[in-house]
Amino acid sequence: LADRLQKTIQKIKGKGKVSEADVKEMTREVRLALLEADVNFKVVKDFVKRVKERAVGQEVMQSLTPGQQVIKVVKEELSDLMGGEQSKIAVANKPPTVIMMVGLQGAGKTTTTGKLANHLRKKHNRNPLLVAADVYRPAAINQLQTLGKQLGMSVFSLGTEANPVDIAKQAMEYAKAEHHDYVIIDTAGRLHVDEKLMGELHEIKSEVSPNEIFLVVDAMTGQDAVNVAESFNEQLDVTGVVLTKLDGDTRGGAALSIKAVTGKPIKFAGMGEKLDQLEPFHPERMASRILGMGDVLTLIEKAQENVDEQKAKDLEQKMRSMSFTFEDFLEQMQQVKNMGPLDDLLSMMPGASKMKGMKNLQVDEKQISHVEAIIQSMTKAERINPEVMNASRKKRIAKGSGTSVAEVNRLLKQFEEMKKMMKQMTNMGKKGKKKGGFK
Numbered sequence: 001l002a003d004r005l006q007k008t009i010q011k012i013k014g015k016g017k018v019s020e021a022d023v024k025e026m027t028r029e030v031r032l033a034l035l036e037a038d039v040n041f042k043v044v045k046d047f048v049k050r051v052k053e054r055a056v057g058q059e060v061m062q063s064l065t066p067g068q069q070v071i072k073v074v075k076e077e078l079s080d081l082m083g084g085e086q087s088k089i090a091v092a093n094k095p096p097t098v099i100m101m102v103g104l105q106g107a108g109k110t111t112t113t114g115k116l117a118n119h120l121r122k123k124h125n126r127n128p129l130l131v132a133a134d135v136y137r138p139a140a141i142n143q144l145q146t147l148g149k150q151l152g153m154s155v156f157s158l159g160t161e162a163n164p165v166d167i168a169k170q171a172m173e174y175a176k177a178e179h180h181d182y183v184i185i186d187t188a189g190r191l192h193v194d195e196k197l198m199g200e201l202h203e204i205k206s207e208v209s210p211n212e213i214f215l216v217v218d219a220m221t222g223q224d225a226v227n228v229a230e231s232f233n234e235q236l237d238v239t240g241v242v243l244t245k246l247d248g249d250t251r252g253g254a255a256l257s258i259k260a261v262t263g264k265p266i267k268f269a270g271m272g273e274k275l276d277q278l279e280p281f282h283p284e285r286m287a288s289r290i291l292g293m294g295d296v297l298t299l300i301e302k303a304q305e306n307v308d309e310q311k312a313k314d315l316e317q318k319m320r321s322m323s324f325t326f327e328d329f330l331e332q333m334q335q336v337k338n339m340g341p342l343d344d345l346l347s348m349m350p351g352a353s354k355m356k357g358m359k360n361l362q363v364d365e366k367q368i369s370h371v372e373a374i375i376q377s378m379t380k381a382e383r384i385n386p387e388v389m390n391a392s393r394k395k396r397i398a399k400g401s402g403t404s405v406a407e408v409n410r411l412l413k414q415f416e417e418m419k420k421m422m423k424q425m426t427n428m429g430k431k432g433k434k435k436g437g438f439k
């Protein structure tokens with residue numbers, strides 16, 4: 001999806017004047033891009049209509065930067081399509097809050113149950129009880145128990161012989177007695193939607209009156225995900241959707257159609273198999289990501305989780321003011337080591353996928369120690385102001401760090417490219433801020 005849209009966007013971005021013909025061409029491209037991305041046909045039709053109306057309207061035509069303005073319209077409409085605002089998890093007036101997980105087999109219900117519990121504890125200081133109500137797959141209960149063990153959280157189970165409705169009922173009593181403030185019920189799935197499955201889920205629903213019914217859907221299944229969402233929603237009136245496997249090679253179509261088709265918001269996105277790889281779904285950020293503007297905010301948030309907050313703020317400030325030095329770089333490298341795979345981080349940077357310099361920037365984690373040594377061999381003045389670097393200084397540094405002048409040169413070049421990239425990033429961020437879009 002991103003590729004196609006990005007090409008069109010590049011074309012239209014710099015235009016000083018946008019004619020109706022331009023808008024027509026662009027909407028045609030957007031339409032194809034969305035259809036190609038497996039977005040529901042009806043959804044695409046409405047979407048294109050809205051963009052067209054707004055794009056030929058005054059808001060765009062009379063602005064000083066119509067090219068930018070059209071993109072803004074597309075981005076806002078994309079974001080609206082996915083629900084606009086980020087939506088929160090319900091809280092029961094009288095605890096525990098009950099969340100029921102439903103969806104097809106393999107969608108990621110059990111994994112998401114664990115991830116959600118982890119999220120609730122970490123971000124909201126809650127004490128969830130996990131409930132193993134999938135009695136059909138022999139390994140399902142074990143799977144949840146394993147997750148519970150990893151998290152150090154209680155898992156309620158009555159084995160595979162019990163009736164799922166009884167399990168849910170007794171789990172509620174247990175949760176109250178043990179003062180759990182959230183109960184997350186992992187239910188069974190089938191390979192396709194069928195009556196028996198729906199009947200059972202209905203019974204559980206009437207037994208425990210859940211505050212949330214989260215439909216877990218696999219983003220990789222594209223248009224199917226949307227159909228599944230539609231039928232689950234018709235039968236159970238779900239309250240929200242968790243889109244899993246967004247880390248995979250998905251075309252993003254599901255994210256774009258689900259809200260439009262079901263009217264139910266996507267609340268979380270699964271970004272990997274690990275227990276901390278669940279993120280609240282931000283429609284606006286997803287829209288930026290789709291448009292290839294990158295996801296600076298998620299990146300900064302990630303940094304904040306791993307780096308202490310003040311440092312992250314300082315860093316952001318430095319990026320904005322361009323006073324980022326080798327000293328910061330050194331500190332950053334050390335923190336980057338704790339932030340997880342570099343590829344993940346780089347892919348969140350705006351335009352990273354297109355940047356030529358990107359290859360050099362993919363810091364080989366083994367080389368980090370070399371880089372550290374080089375920076376440590378620089379004088380303070382050199383770190384702050386690398387422009388003073390000359391041949392004899394480079395030689396001294398290479399010698400001091402046990403590396404070569406070529407390596408020193410390479411690092412200097414990388415540093416320059418990194419600064420350039422930061423400049424791009426922060427420009428992007430500012431644009432977002434100005435129109436009050438980013439939170």
Ligand code: GDP
Nearest residue numbers: 105106107108109110111244245270271272273
């Ligand atoms: P269930 O049958 O709905 O309970 O699905 P599971 O929770 O057992 O998940 C099925 C498979 O999908 C497992 O191998 C999970 O590790 C994997 N999975 C779940 N969520 C994600 C995700 O967000 N990203 C990736 N890459 N894999 C996921």
Ligand code: MG
Nearest residue numbers: 109110134140
């Ligand atoms: Mg399961």
